[in-house]
Amino acid sequence: MASRPRLADSARCSAPSAHQPPLVETALGKQMLALLIQLDAGCTAADNLAGRPRSEG
Structure with missing residues (x-):
């Protein structure tokens, strides 16, 4: 079976991510x-x- 990248792995990037200021990220x-x-x-x-x-879940 060929290995496929997981969705979580594909969301990660080695380039610097564009974060917002902490207050904005919290909001x-x-x-x-x-x-x-x-x-x-x-x-x-x-x-x-x-x-x-x-059902609760």
């Missing part, structure tokens, strides 16, 4: 967490409307 992290919570709530609501309970 972006909090925003991403809030969006994930909203997505999870939307998926739970859709599952509830469809009559299938959502």
Whole structure:
């Protein structure tokens, strides 16, 4: 079997990465967490409307 690069490995780059100032990165992290919570709530609501309970995971 030929070796394939993993997605996480392909996201890494040996070139310097373009980081934002720490305060901006913290804010972006909090925003991403809030969006994930909203997505999870939307998926739970859709599952509830469809009559299938959502498993915790």
